[in-house]
Amino acid sequence: MSSVEVHSQQQPEPASSLIPTLPGSHYTDEAVFELEKSRIFQRHWFAAARCSDMPTPGSFRNVDVGGESVLIVRGRDGALRAFLNVCRHRGARLCVEESGTVRRSLQCPYHAWTYGLDGKLVAAPNLNSMNDVNRDEYGLIGVALREWLGTAWVCLADEPPSFEDTVQSAVTARLGDAGTIDGWGIDDLVVGRRITYDVKANWKLIVENFMECYHCATIHPELTEVLPEFADGYAAQYFVGHGAQFGEEITGFTVDGQGGFDTLSGVDEDHDRRYYAITINPQVFINLVPDHVIFHRMYPLAVDRTIVECDWLYTQEVVDSGVDLSRSVELFHRVNQQDFDACERCQPAMSSRAYADGGVLVPSEHHIGEFRDWVTSAISG
Amino acid sequence: MSSVEVHSQQQPEPASSLIPTLPGSHYTDEAVFELEKSRIFQRHWFAAARCSDMPTPGSFRNVDVGGESVLIVRGRDGALRAFLNVCRHRGARLCVEESGTVRRSLQCPYHAWTYGLDGKLVAAPNLNSMNDVNRDEYGLIGVALREWLGTAWVCLADEPPSFEDTVQSAVTARLGDAGTIDGWGIDDLVVGRRITYDVKANWKLIVENFMECYHCATIHPELTEVLPEFADGYAAQYFVGHGAQFGEEITGFTVDGQGGFDTLSGVDEDHDRRYYAITINPQVFINLVPDHVIFHRMYPLAVDRTIVECDWLYTQEVVDSGVDLSRSVELFHRVNQQDFDACERCQPAMSSRAYADGGVLVPSEHHIGEFRDWVTSAISG
């Protein structure tokens, strides 16, 4: 079955008129970004780090979640915990390094207030003579944390939303059932390569770019070579459960379509030689291919600047073998560069009077309309 | 008749008290600059580029007009047209280069929506299957354009003001009649040299500087050598129709007053050996001398930053001859540097309590008062 047939059979009727995107100000207005920080990034589950970034007790990572510095640290008991990275005494950052390892405790380098890896205040100079200091009251401020897909998800809300009904249901909605994702065994994969991109664009432009493939024919020559149906402009996530099929001559999801590694043991024949893209609002993209997984986490830092951390995940065996990953990594690295260039090309025009009411979506971009509604609803409540 | 006699005869009575400038906040307040962008630069005719910057069909230039990126492109029919530089689909910049040449159309590099050089949407991927896309409705947004003095003037207003009553009348008011400017044949002159200055000052400080010559004796030694009457502090534009006369020993409008080129054929004897300065609100200065024209276009980018593009225009014959233009260019290049240094010296003091109510104008600066009133009126309506 060719991809063209798939589309001609499944293609929906075009809408009677083009539907609008968000207005331009939503990509440029500091006040909108402040709302998004407090009502989206600090209220929803946020993929903060790969769990293996904190491999041993005392190892930590420090990430920006909606403007808050969140410290994720592995305890003596092996569990991950997250805290606001602020000493309760006079407000110094506990850790300024992006990552590292402490021994038994987190000690503030200003006045030496010392917290256990579970966040409890365990010591402070002159503490014995200060019976007014309630050690329980002055522990680090904790942040909710869940582990899934080898990822530490945190939520700054006092009452986090259901992880199942938000994060996990997004994967289910895309793949058609809850169990399919397990085939890739993402928990057990390891980071073969990480590339961090500093994108001068609003985070929503990056999401919207990821959600449609109408641009694929124009800017992704390597990707459309591997996945010929993408040249037609329908994104992989357009059809529930559908994975874009590799071209007939393609032997791997690599920059030249040749090579690749053994199909992961949990990926069955129905999902082999296919590519699945998943978006989990607000800041995660997952790409599933037979022999690896590409996992993007976005860290929106300003209304017009977003850090994107992208992990290429392989089996432990592949990484340990020392085999050359470069052609495998290069394919999506180029896709990333092509996409982020496009986003950076849109950002400066968002403030134009030509975009005051936003742009328009063609029918194959209709997922972006759902994202627009999701964002609008999220920041209004 | 010496220049001193001119002044002693024509000098007006001093006003009974010094008149004020604009208050300091008008040079530092972001909100004022926003008003100026929308009510001055986007509502009035704006000299955007030299027509010869777009010499052939498909050649374009991309300029900032009051915060909007405006694309000026020459059509297949040879006519210049201007558009907002924003794709109607998802808002990408059509052209990010400052200038260049396209072949037959303007194609957005994101999703390949394609516009004719007349702005009409002529193609989009899958357009045949999208009968809901109204090609007429989604053409580029046009901007009014007029050609005069070899310059492409654009206006972003829906209903532009009369070009004759604003741009052309400013020249008439300065020179005394409408036809005098034609003597310099500015349409046919060519750019011998272009220098672009990045000035860390509000655009109004630059206009005000250009409108008076009270500073000439202090900061322009070369200019006052060539034009001795400027040492007296009365600007060339102070008297309608008056051109500052060259000093007796001066043989050219050059850095050392020697040399220069043949007087332009259309400049008659009454206007030979004289210098005329013209200000066209809000962002053009023109200097007329017997053998060339110096044309300044300002592009205000921020409340405290202005790009000034200055063209030295000569006959085609002079430029083609390969003759050395450097002493000719050097005179006003030094004047520009001296003026812009002065403006940059004023900018940081605009926020001082000492300038909260502005400064004062001496009688020879009275044109600045008219400019102040023009600006105040323009932004209030």
Added chain:
Amino acid sequence: MSSVEVHSQQQPEPASSLIPTLPGSHYTDEAVFELEKSRIFQRHWFAAARCSDMPTPGSFRNVDVGGESVLIVRGRDGALRAFLNVCRHRGARLCVEESGTVRRSLQCPYHAWTYGLDGKLVAAPNLNSMNDVNRDEYGLIGVALREWLGTAWVCLADEPPSFEDTVQSAVTARLGDAGTIDGWGIDDLVVGRRITYDVKANWKLIVENFMECYHCATIHPELTEVLPEFADGYAAQYFVGHGAQFGEEITGFTVDGQGGFDTLSGVDEDHDRRYYAITINPQVFINLVPDHVIFHRMYPLAVDRTIVECDWLYTQEVVDSGVDLSRSVELFHRVNQQDFDACERCQPAMSSRAYADGGVLVPSEHHIGEFRDWVTSAISG
């Protein structure tokens, strides 16, 4: 009497609960900083420069006082005077250099308006023909100035507060009487070394750091080696009139506690081998040791940026001798670096939700609570 005994005898009862600092927004909010500029730095006496920075008639210095550029110049009569550094005509900065020397007058380099060193307008081009210019009316705007401790203190208020009741009383309150400070003869000391620090922190974090020694044990190993009692966490200024005693093996206030210079002739035995720290709100710290004085002046430039200029002052004899000052300077230079690093570590956390209500003060930090109240009161009125 060992320092430990001092503390065990004098240590106050701990408060029943920890008291709060200022809320985090006071360290990050532009609007708060604007209030501080107008109501603190422009209303209170501000240590602007060392008098010897302007050694001779015509020498000047140019400093930022709450956002205003203030020019301090020594007159022909030898007296220091201060003016707003803005020409009354069109607002140019009179002096853009940080320091220098003019001859007989201050001449604006834009239009040559010329002011005497006493600020009076003495000449302007065409002034004779401009009988409307009132020379008295257009003199430079003066700023109140007092000299004390070899320092030029200025005040931008129309009616400055009592110098005695603010600046001088702060010293008296710390040392216990008004005359003690005279022992160091600060007027006659000379600058042996000046180091300027560009600190990326709000000025109040720097004051608060200077006001407590609870951090000394953690970040100041060299200082606590010289002053062992500082390891206990009680700041020198905690007890009125108390100076922290040098350790038994210490022979000088130097980076290794060895060497040092002769005790200043006015410092009596009671004050020898001791260290006194004094804070004068809002921007001066003075450290008195037997053989020199360390004088800090802060220049807050932005809500998150402060310039600190630190002078190491010695007798004329010591400086003239050419003796090596480096070990003497190095001790407090390290203390400065350690402190400013700590402040920069706090600044980014001030915007955290964890610090929305501020942090807490332990009993030995209670002076910071007084500073908090002083600031709160100063900006509210």
